[in-house]
Amino acid sequence: MLEFLKNLDRRYIFVLIALAVAIPLIMPLGLPLTPGPEAKSMYKVVDSLEPGSKLVLSFDYDPASKAELHPMSEAIIHHAFRKKLKVYAISLYPAGPSMATNAFANMSKDKEVVYGKDYINLGFYYGPNTGLNQVAVFSQDIVNAFPVDERKKPVGSYEIMSGFKSLKDADAVISISAGDPGVPAYVSVANAIHNIKVGAGVTAVSAPRFYAYMDSGQIFGLLGGLRGAAEYETLEKIKGKGLSGMDAQSMAHLVIILLIILSNIIYIIEKKD
Amino acid sequence: MFEELSIIFAGFLTLCIFSFLYKDNPFYRFAEHLYVGVSAGYMMSRGMADVMMKKLYTPLFNTPQGTAIDYSLIIPIVLGLFMILKLVPKVDWLSRWAIALVVGGTIGLSMTTRFKSDVIIQVRQTVEAIQSKEASLEKIKKTQYNIEADYSNELKMNSAHMEAINKLNQFLVWEAMALRSVVKSDGGVKNVSDDSLKGMQAGWLKAGEAKLEMDKQLKAMKTNLLGWQKLYSSAKVSIKNKQVALKEDVSKFFKNESASLSYNDLDMKSFKLGKELEKLQKLEVDLASSEVILKLRVKSLSDTITKVSSHFYPPAPNRTNLEAGLKAVQVLQKSLQQLMANFQSLEGDLASYVSASSYFSSKEKDPLLSVNTKSFFKGSESSMQSTFIKEDLQTGFSSTAYDLFKNLLIAFGVLTILVYFFFSTEHKGAVGVGAKVGIYFLMITFGASFGYTIMARISLLIGRMDFLIVDVSKAFTSMGL
Known part of the structure; x- marks a missing residue:
């Protein structure tokens, strides 16, 4: 048995992890989830905005990070639509606008929201220097950066654009980002230079880096990975992809922890022998 | 149908990629190459549409009518071509120019932005975070409006004001009575005796003196009212500053504390803070309306001064002008009655200000601001309205x-x-x-x-x-x- 475990084929572990993820997805366990202070802070700021306030959502990710970040975007859009905020989608990633289109399509179902009046997808703005250049432009003149929206119509023709000339006109900016360009650019330019309120939704891999920004007050909220999305969904009282994935996440973590313990036991036994 | 097929195909590709976990195989390679190819193609098409077409071709060759062609775009075209020249060994050195520009630009931008956000602010927050909360409290204290000094000044002005009103009131009552009795005692203008005439002339002179005194009092009152106006204006400015300071200090406090507070606590604190700011805003509105009332009072007083003065300078009474003089006295009496009514109304206003001030004073509250330094930090049962802030701070300090x-x-x-x-x-x-x-x-x-x-x-x-x-x-x- 010990020999078998010592030389265990890694593909057994793959199967184990696959089962740990798949079973809770098919049969949800309903494990409890308590939102953390970072997610609460993000929720609180969005929730405190008056109806008609301008919320900019920067879709700085592509399909590679969709599993982690898209549920966040959808939960925030749900919240914004419920609060009757005006939502402006922009992107520092070429594939970002299609993510925004998808999130808006999912969240506008059964809601009385109108494109161009309640929300708009301004598209992708190309720029070098890992987003700094783009955010600097957005902070000064967003209409110049996006003369036409994702539907190729002049942005000036939309009602939602009246009174929205730059990021400075926004009541809050949230970057849902898979890395650079993304949150760092918004923190370095929009917040540090122009004092614009910035919130962050990031992949779990990059989340530890952004806690420093949270502690220093440079961002008003932080959603880290799928858990961050699930926390926001809990606060918003909706059941999205974030919450449905948390049981699977917990089970997978449990399997990994058990495997680590087992490996250490085998190591200790082997050392004794 | 197309969407369903797309989803099924995407599912098949996902399984192809997962198949690598077993071992390398043609399905995995097919999916991998397809993914890389599609990604590159998508990036290239977005680049063509968003950069080459939108930012280069349209502004240069397809400009909307009335828009000038932006010839400066030729520079990035040239630099872009330099980049491609990397593929031509003989002139590949030209590509370094373009690369140098990009690298230099990036460093320049990073120096001014990332240095601030990632170094200056981070270091400042690390240092500030280890300062004691008491130091932060002291800082908040210092930003408070110096309420007590202003309140004391206000009371002094009030008492001087009230004194002036009383003196003037007494004088006016006496003067009106004297005028009436002189005219009445001789049974009309025509029968007035020489002695009465002399008495009236002497009284006229005295009335002139009294008028000068009244002028002085009225001017003093006007100055007082203008002083009130100034005080109210400065109080308005103080409230504005106070609002900003309160917002900044307390939001900073909450920011520092938010990580250690439960959601409900944070929610309650934000709610209470919002209420406190609401009170300040309401007070600001109240002050603005008080200022308007005061302005009206000053105007009314100025009008009365002018009116009284215009009736106080007919010639001294004699037999030929006595009738006209009596008419002037009657008009003057009416003016004086109006003035008295004005004073009484003003007295009422001032009494209400004083009672409001007393109320605030008894509550250890700022007469002009709703948040008192004393109650903010020391707290008392009578200052319930601002106690919650103190509680918030205490909770934070725990x-x-x-x-x-x-x-x-x-x-x-x-x-x-x-x-x-x-x-x-x-x-x-x-x-x-x-x-x-x-x-x-x-x-x-x-x-x-x-x-x-x-x-x-x-x-x-x-x-x-x-x-x-x-x-x-x-x-x-x-x-x-």
Whole structure:
């Protein structure tokens, strides 16, 4: 048995992890989830905005990070639509606008929201220097950066654009980002230079880096990975992809922890022998 | 139908990629190459549409009518061509110009932005975080409006004001009575005796003196009223400053505390803070309306002064002008009655101001501001309205020890890690111990990051599994399979 475990084929572990993820997805366990202070802070700021306030959502990710970040975007859009905020989608990633289109399509179902009046997808703005250049432009003149929206119509023709000339006109900016360009650019330019309120939704891999920004007050909220999305969904009282994935996440973590313990036991036994 | 087929095909590609977990195979390679090709093609098409067409071709060759062609765009075209020249060995050095521009631009932007956000602000917050909460409290205290001094001034002005009103009131009552009795005692203008005439002339002179005194009082009152106006204006400015200071200080306080507060606490504090600011705003509106009333009073007083003066300068009474003089006295009496009515009304206003001031005073509250320094920090039962802020602050301070420990630990960790990365001195003795501790801090940091990395990767797996289980099965169902 010990020999078998010592030389265990890694593909057994793959199967184990696959089962740990798949079973809770098919049969949800309903494990409890308590939102953390970072997610609460993000929720609180969005929730405190008056109806008609301008919320900019920067879709700085592509399909590679969709599993982690898209549920966040959808939960925030749900919240914004419920609060009757005006939502402006922009992107520092070429594939970002299609993510925004998808999130808006999912969240506008059964809601009385109108494109161009309640929300708009301004598209992708190309720029070098890992987003700094783009955010600097957005902070000064967003209409110049996006003369036409994702539907190729002049942005000036939309009602939602009246009174929205730059990021400075926004009541809050949230970057849902898979890395650079993304949150760092918004923190370095929009917040540090122009004092614009910035919130962050990031992949779990990059989340530890952004806690420093949270502690220093440079961002008003932080959603880290799928858990961050699930926390926001809990606060918003909706059941999205974030919450449905948390049981699977917990089970997978449990399997990994058990495997680590087992490996250490085998190591200790082997050392004794 | 097309959408369902797309989803099923995407599911097939996902399985192809997963098949690599078993071993390398043609299905995996097919999916991998397709993914790389499609990604590159998509990036290129977006680049063509968003950059080449939107930012280069349209402004140069397809400009809207009335828009000038932007010839400066030729520069990036040339630099772009230089980049491509990297492929031509003879002139590949030209590509370095374009690369140098990009690198220089990036460094320039980073110097001014990332240095501020990632160094200056971070260092400042690290240092500020280990300051005691008492120091922050002291800072908030200093920003408070100097209420007591202003209140004392206000009371002084009130008492001078009231004194002036009383004196003037007494004088006017006496003067009106005297005038009436002189005219009445001789039974009309025509029968007035020489003695009465002389008395009236003497009284006229006295009335002139009294008028001068009244002028003086009225002017003093006008000055007082203008003083009130100034006080109210400065109070308005103070309230504005106070609002800004309160917002900044308390939001900063909440920001520092938010991590250690429960959601409900945070919610309640924000709610209370909002209410407090609302009160300040309401007070600002009240002050603005008081200022308007005062302005009206000043105008009314000025009008009365002018009116009284115009009737006070007919010639001294004699037999020929006595009738006209009596008419003038009657008009003057009416004016004086109006003035008295004005004074009484003003007295009423002032009485209400004084009673309001007394109310605030008894509540240990600022007469002009709703948040009093005293009640804010010392607290009293009678100042319930602002006690909650004090409670908030006290609640915050209860976690001082924990915060201090946390912040000191972070500062200590930062220092030891810096020691570890300082290679100019050999890691021996105290430096060696510091470096060793620094390694432990680094290991804990990397461990936390690694934990997050596992979570991220599992999240991606969940995303794909969810797609296979939910979306693909839905697509099959909707196709009747």
